[in-house]
Amino acid sequence: MNNELIIDVQENEVKIALLEDKKLASYHSENRESENKYAVANIYLGKVKKLMPGLNAAFIDVGYDKGALLHYQDLGRCYRSTQRFLRNVLMEGSRAPKVQDVELDPILEKNGDIKDVLAPGQEILVQIEKEPISTKGPRLTAEITIAGRFLVLVPLSDKVFVSQKIKSNAERRRIKEILSKCLPKNFGCIARTMSEGKEEADFKEELENLVGKWENMVANLSKEDLPKLVLKEMDSVTGLLRDT
Numbered sequence: 001m002n003n004e005l006i007i008d009v010q011e012n013e014v015k016i017a018l019l020e021d022k023k024l025a026s027y028h029s030e031n032r033e034s035e036n037k038y039a040v041a042n043i044y045l046g047k048v049k050k051l052m053p054g055l056n057a058a059f060i061d062v063g064y065d066k067g068a069l070l071h072y073q074d075l076g077r078c079y080r081s082t083q084r085f086l087r088n089v090l091m092e093g094s095r096a097p098k099v100q101d102v103e104l105d106p107i108l109e110k111n112g113d114i115k116d117v118l119a120p121g122q123e124i125l126v127q128i129e130k131e132p133i134s135t136k137g138p139r140l141t142a143e144i145t146i147a148g149r150f151l152v153l154v155p156l157s158d159k160v161f162v163s164q165k166i167k168s169n170a171e172r173r174r175i176k177e178i179l180s181k182c183l184p185k186n187f188g189c190i191a192r193t194m195s196e197g198k199e200e201a202d203f204k205e206e207l208e209n210l211v212g213k214w215e216n217m218v219a220n221l222s223k224e225d226l227p228k229l230v231l232k233e234m235d236s237v238t239g240l241l242r243d244t
Contacts, residue, residue, distance in 0.1 A: 038064055038138045040128050041147065041233035043217065047226055048122040056114045059137075060126055063227045066137035070126060072114045076143025079117065080105035081156040081186075086125050089221050099155055099214075100185040123223065125230075146210050146231070150195040150202060151179075153210040157188030165193040178203055184211060 002022070008015040018026045044062040051058050059067030076082070081104045088096040108117070118124070130139035146153045160179045162172045175191045178200050183189060184207075195203070217231045 037229060038062070038128055038132055039233055040131055041145075042128045042229060043144060043231040044126050044128075045221060045226060045228055045230050046124055046126050048118050048120050048124060050120060051115055051118060053113075053115055058114055058118050060124060060140055061227050062126065062128075062138065062140070063229075064132060064137050066132065066135070068126070068128075068132075068138040068140050069136075070118075070124075070140040070142060072112060072117075073110075074129065074139075074141040074143070075108055075117065076141060077107040078104075078154070078156045079108045079142050082125060082142065082144060083117075085156055086123065086221070089218060090123060090223055093222070094219070099187065099218075102156075102186065104156060104158060104186060123226065145190075146213050147192075147233075148206045148210050150192055150198055151206050151210065152190040152192060153207070153214065154188040154190065155214050156186055158186065159188040160191070161189075162191040163193045163195070166191070166196050168196075171196060182207055187211065 002020070004019040004022075006017045006019065016027070017024060046060045046062040046068070049059045049061045049067055055069075055071070056073075057069055057071040060070050062068045081102070084105060085096075085099065085102060088102075124142060125144055126140040126142050127144055128138050129141040132138045144155060146155075160176050160183070162175050166172055166175070175195055175198075179189055179191060182200065182204050187207075189207075213231065221230060
């Protein structure tokens with residue numbers, strides 16, 4: 001596949017287009033005058049503001065002037081483990097067990113009820129899934145991931161997935177075997193298309209970087225000054241360069 005990145009920098013705006021085999025694959029524009037705190041993949045420590053049982057969702061306070069929506073289906077399969085881990089960190093700080101030392105909880109039921117797992121005032125770790133537009137606030141997920149060039153790290157998981165765009169079954173098996181061996185306990189990951197053909201050393205280096213980002217974020221989690229941004233995704237241009 002032939003990838004081409006086109007960047008148009010104006011005084012107040014940056015426009016970015018990614019072409020795959022001469023066809024538009026993605027397009028993004030960004031206002032240069034103000035930093036977007038609510039960019040996709042930014043991670044927040046927020047608070048549950050209001051439950052919406054009719055939508056099976058909740059509004060989460062992440063500091064935006066309008067509520068950020070978190071649907072039950074976007075809590076993620078690892079929600080119970082992530083939430084218990086967060087509670088321990090907020091209560092015990094540096095004395096809390098590390099991810100590798102905890103037992104994972106059962107996965108979250110697919111068709112559960114939001115009021116059975118969230119309560120107003122509860123602290124929750126969330127990630128921006130869709131940026132705010134017009135009169136709507138951000139859309140959130142509680143399935144926390146940290147993206148790199150080859151891999152997407154999934155803390156408090158034990159699953160390894162390989163991009164469907166990698167067509168060779170032998171290559172998919174090879175990647176999965178390497179990652180299953182290299183991943184620290186209780187960290188899962190998704191192998192991106194760019195992982196095709198990469199060696200064990202490449203994966204180890206990226207995993208060390210991604211796990212380091214997670215651990216630095218966890219070390220700074222506290223109940224003070226909530227809600228707050230706890231891990232910022234790189235800017236759009238850098239992110240697209242990473243992913244191309």
